[in-house]
Amino acid sequence: MSVSIEVDELTEPQLSVRQLHVAYGGIQAVKNLNLDLYAGELVSLIGANGAGKTTTLKAICGLLAPQSGEVRFNGHPIAGQGPWALVEQGLVMVPEGRGIFARMSIDENLRMGCYLRKDKDIESDIDTVYRRFPRLKERHRQLAGTLSGGEQQLLAMGRALLAKPRLLLLDEPTMGLAPIMVDQIFEVVREVSSMGVTVLLVEQNALRALEMADRAYVLDSGELVLSGPAKELLDNPQVQAAYLGA
Template identity: 75%
Template sequence: MSPVLELRQLSVAYGGIQAVKGLNLHLQEGELVSLIGANGAGKTTTLKAICGLLAPQSGEVLYQGRSLKGQGAWDLVAQGLVMVPEGRGIFTRMTIDENLRMGAYLRRDREVNADMESVYQRFPRLKERHRQLAGTLSGGEQQMLAMGRALLARPKLLLLDEPSMGLAPLMVDKIFEVITDIAKQGVTVLLVEQNAHRALEIANRAYVMDSGELVLEGPAQSLLNDPQVQAAYLGL
C-alpha cells in the first residue's frame, strides 16, 4: 500500500541557509507519527513544505501517491491535507462559531452543522462561549479552537505544529487526549512537538531531526527508551 505521505530527498532553503537536507519520511494510513528535535532543527520548515507554504529546493512531497509540486495550501485542504500551525493562527476578530465555519469553507455537503456540534462536544468550553471573539480566549482555548477548525475541514492527514506550546499542564493533557482520539478515528497524524516525552508516548512511530536532517527513526516506544534520545531530548 502506498504511504499517505512520503517525502523523498526533500531539501528546503531560506536564502543561503539550508534548513532541511535530503529528508526521507513516510506515513501510512491511520498512523500517528511524531517528529521531534531541538529548536531550529527544521521541523516547522518541513511541515510548511509539506502543506505548500514553502517551495522545496529539491526532492518531492507525495500525498496519496501523487506529487504535490506546484499546488498551494488551498488546493491541499480540499484534498484533506490540513495543518494546525504553530501559534494557532485563529481569526481573532471573529467569533468561535465563525472560526469553526471557516474550517468548513470549502465543503459543500450538508453535514457541517453536525460536525460543528461534534467539535463542541469534544470541546465544551468552546460551546459555552461560541459567540465570543476568538482573540479574547486563553491560549489553551485558542488551541482547542484551532484544532476544532481543522477538524471541520474533515482532514485525511492532519499536521500539528507544537500544539502544547505555552499551555498549562491540565490543558496539555487535554490536547494530547484529543490528538490520540483523532488518530483512533482513522485520521493520519504527523505531530511536531517540543514535549518529546508526551509525543513519543502517544505515537506509533517517530523521527528525530537535528540540524535539518533525520538522525533516528523507529517505533516510538523504542525511541522513548533509547539512551541517546533520553539524554538529548527527554532530560534524563
C-alpha cells in the first residue's frame, strides 16, 4: 500500500511546478503545466504517447531547459542546476529505457548509484538492494547489457535507490516487459512508496498506475486536462474512455 497523504493549503509541496513551458525547436511539448507533489505521495502522470510526460520529467530533473516557468524542490528553485546537483539533493530519475551502463557489471552499475555519497552505509545499502533483488545478487559479476529487460529495470531501480532519493521520478518502468516482470516492478514501486519516498510515476498502463497512486495528473498534447485523487479519476468517464478501454 502507498502512503496516504492528506493535502491541504498549509502544506508546502516537496515539488512544485508552475507555468512550465518546454519546446523542441518550434514544437511546444509542454504548455503552462502546474503540478505539486507532497512528501510521501505516490503520484501518477498519465497520457497518450506524445502527451509530454517524459518531457515533463526531463525538465524537472534538469535534463531539459524549459522556455519558461518555475520548478521548486524542497521550497527552493532548481532552474539551471544539472542532474548531478539534483541527485545530491535527493531528486533522482529512472529514465525510460533504463539508462544502465551495458559494458559494466551489475555490481559496478549499483555502485554508480553511490557515486555522490560520502557516508559509511554504502556497503550495507548495496547488500540491502541485493536482498531485495536476489536475481541481481546471483549475477552480480555479469555485464548489465546481457540482462533481460526486466532485470535491467530492476538494476536501474536498485541503482536509483542507492542514491538515497527523497523524490523518485520513474519514466515508463514497465514498458516492454513480460507480465510477470510488470507485476514485480509495480510491487517494487509500492515498496519504495511505503518507505516514505515521494514517487512521480509516468506509466502507459494507466489502470495499474491509477490503482496504486494517491493522486494523478492527466496530460493531453502537453496540457494538463485533469487532476485529482486517483480513485476519482478511475471512475471518470473521460479517463475510462481515453485510457482504460471502457
